[in-house]
Amino acid sequence: MPDNAKKYTENMETTSHLFEDPALTETGTLIPASLENPPVKKRNFLLLQGLMGPFFRYIGRALKERGHNVWKINFNGGDELFWRLSGGIAFRKNYGTWPAFFESILRKHAITDVLLFGDCRELHRQAILICRELGIAVHVFEEGYIRPDWVTLELGGVNGNSTLPKDPDWYYQRASQLAPIAPHKSVPSSFRRRALEGIAYNAATILLKWRFPHWADYRPWSPLEEGVGWLRRLCRRKMAHKRSHALTEWLIEGPKPYMLLPLQLDADAQLRLHSPYSGVAEVITEVLVSFARHAPLEMRLLIKEHPLDNGVQDWRKLVQRLAATHGVSNRVDYMELGDIATLVKHAQGVVTVNSTTGTLALASNVPVLTLGDAIYDLPGLTAQSSLEEFWHSPPPPDPVVFAAFRRVLIEQCLIPGGFFSEEGLEKLTRNTIIRLENYSAQKNVNNHE
Numbered sequence: 352m353p354d355n356a357k358k359y360t361e362n363m364e365t366t367s368h369l370f371e372d373p374a375l376t377e378t379g380t381l382i383p384a385s386l387e388n389p390p391v392k393k394r395n396f397l398l399l400q401g402l403m404g405p406f407f408r409y410i411g412r413a414l415k416e417r418g419h420n421v422w423k424i425n426f427n428g429g430d431e432l433f434w435r436l437s438g439g440i441a442f443r444k445n446y447g448t449w450p451a452f453f454e455s456i457l458r459k460h461a462i463t464d465v466l467l468f469g470d471c472r473e474l475h476r477q478a479i480l481i482c483r484e485l486g487i488a489v490h491v492f493e494e495g496y497i498r499p500d501w502v503t504l505e506l507g508g509v510n511g512n513s514t515l516p517k518d519p520d521w522y523y524q525r526a527s528q529l530a531p532i533a534p535h536k537s538v539p540s541s542f543r544r545r546a547l548e549g550i551a552y553n554a555a556t557i558l559l560k561w562r563f564p565h566w567a568d569y570r571p572w573s574p575l576e577e578g579v580g581w582l583r584r585l586c587r588r589k590m591a592h593k594r595s596h597a598l599t600e601w602l603i604e605g606p607k608p609y610m611l612l613p614l615q616l617d618a619d620a621q622l623r624l625h626s627p628y629s630g631v632a633e634v635i636t637e638v639l640v641s642f643a644r645h646a647p648l649e650m651r652l653l654i655k656e657h658p659l660d661n662g663v664q665d666w667r668k669l670v671q672r673l674a675a676t677h678g679v680s681n682r683v684d685y686m687e688l689g690d691i692a693t694l695v696k697h698a699q700g701v702v703t704v705n706s707t708t709g710t711l712a713l714a715s716n717v718p719v720l721t722l723g724d725a726i727y728d729l730p731g732l733t734a735q736s737s738l739e740e741f742w743h744s745p746p747p748p749d750p751v752v753f754a755a756f757r758r759v760l761i762e763q764c765l766i767p768g769g770f771f772s773e774e775g776l777e778k779l780t781r782n783t784i785i786r787l788e789n790y791s792a793q794k795n796v797n798n799h800e
Contacts, residue, residue: 395460396787398423399467399475401492403552404545405433406770409780410466412436417784422460424453426474427566428559429552429574445565446474453478457485464787468492470508471620472569479508490787494770496726497710497757500537501765502779504786510705511625511724515763519731519752526755529762538768538775542588545659545771546581553578569618580662587662591687599689602653603697609651609684610742611698612638613691613708616657617664626704626723634722635669638702638738643677646742652679655694656687700745702738709733713753718745729756 396414398421401407411421411434422438425431431439444452456462465482467475470491482489493509495501503509553574560566568574602609615622617631628634635654642652654670667685674683686694695701695711700718703709705725712719713732720734720741727733731752734741766786768779 393418393420394463395420396422396464396466397456397460397462399465399478400426400430400472401433401466401468402494402770403429403433404548404770406492406776406779407466407468408434408436409776410783411438413780413784414787417788420460422456422462424456427563427568428555428557431559431562432551432555433548441562443563443565446567449474450477450481454481454485457481457487462487465489466492469620470512471624483507488790490790494707495765496707496760497714497765498707499540500535500767500769500775501761502768502770502783503764504766504783505764506790509764510621510726513726513764515726515759517729519729519755522729522752522755522759526758529758532758532761535767538778539772540769540775541771542658543585546585548771549581549661550578553581569620576663577661584660584662588688595686595688598684598686599693602651602684603693607649607651608699609653609697610642610646611694611701611708611712612652612654613701613703613706614655614657614660614666615704615706616660622704622723628704628723631664631666632669634704635666636673637722639670639673639679639683640677641738642683642742643674643679645739648682650682650699650742652683653694653698654683654685655689655691656685658688658691700734700741702741710757713748714757716747716750718747720745726760727756732756 396411396419398407398411401410407423411423414421415436421436422440423430423434423436424440424442425434426442431441440456442449442452465478465487467478467489468491469475470479470493479489489507491503491505491507491509493503493505495503505513507514556566556568556574557578612635614631614635622628622634623630628637639652639654642650646652654666656666660666667687670683670685671680674680691708692711692715695708695717696715698712698717700720701708701712702720702722703725704723705721705728709719709721709725710727713727718734718741719727719732720736720738721728722738725733729752731749733748734746736744736746766779766782768777768782769775770779
């Protein structure tokens with residue numbers, strides 16, 4: 352064991368009493384005595400696009416209640432539908448005017464902090480560059496690096512744009528300076544709520560198109576196509592659940608090992624911009640063909656649909672066609688629903704582009720191979736071999752490396768809570784405000800020093 356790893360392990364053993372410290376949040380970070388106390392300094396926040404749903408309204412309302420000034424730029428009818436607070440600013444001009452428009456808003460309101468969901472959307476990418484030039488903090492949300500019940504919030508960029516290093520030694524050193532993680536409580540999450548919010552967002556975008564004539568969705572489908580896809584998934588959910596339940600039981604009880612390929616969303620910018628693939632179809636094709644040619648004959652391949660897939664593309668049909676073409680129909684399975692944690696736990700290994708299912712597998716000591724740029728693709732964690740080699744000899748992750756990596760990730764990048772239930776949103780909002788105000792307070796201290 353490297354010296355830094357040994358020091359980190361020893362430190363964890365001697366500071367375990369800190370789990371009981373009542374001053375710790377669920378992330379293990381020291382927090383102000385109460386959110387009822389006024390913030391160290393009031394700030395001017397500007398929100399850009401959020402996840403489809405009310406999350407940014409919750410954040411905006413909480414920041415206002417804390418005495419901060421808040422504005423939000425809405426780009427389409429869906430944004431306006433879920434905002435419904437004062438301070439909304441409609442961007443209805445040609446995209447070529449966006450940089451000048453955005454900079455004028457920053458200067459007019461003396462913005463100190465910008466919040467956005469997803470740093471790869473073109474308008475967000477331009478905004479981040481402008482903020483960097485002006486020295487304005489950009490807080491980027493994404494669905495959590497570790498799931499469930501965590502949301503990513505990172506300064507400057509996430510995933511492929513994260514500034515976190517790929518050096519295990521750095522994580523040992525950083526983690527050894529932190530208190531252990533406090534107990535973490537899960538929150539409920541509703542697929543039905545997620546689907547209905549997606550339908551409502553897309554319907555409002557269509558109906559209010561006249562107000563936002565230049566809006567062009569960053570996703571590759573029209574709002575109508577996506578809305579129909581969500582409805583189709585809701586209608587098929589009962590039958591899909593029945594198939595998935597039966598397949599899960601058969602795989603777990605069966606004697607043959609299986610590898611798991613968890614699909615990402617086809618519009619996922621992390622897949623399209625931080626990997627060599629242009630979409631999910633290319634990933635399925637490459638992995639399935641490699642499996643057919645190189646995997647042991649006793650092994651199966653399970654391809655799991657993303658739980659938030661909008662149903663526009665029929666991935667099941669594509670998998671069935673490719674499996675038949677390459678003579679492995681009897682060894683390839685497709686699953687729409689199912690508990691991903693259970694599937695990961697019983698898998699021989701996980702092949703992924705850069706899905707957060709990778710961290711779930713690492714936490715379960717299951718081997719992982721990444722095909723793209725993933726924040727957790729570190730020596731000692733993921734396989735550094737080819738896909739062909741991985742089918743035969745998947746190396747398990749080092750639990751000490753993962754413990755250090757996870758501790759640092761939670762401290763710097765993760766907020767407990769969730770998007771798709773009232774309990775999850777309230778928890779996420781409260782902890783987000785704590786993180787933002789802690790950042791502001793720390794920045795003031797650093798500037799003073």
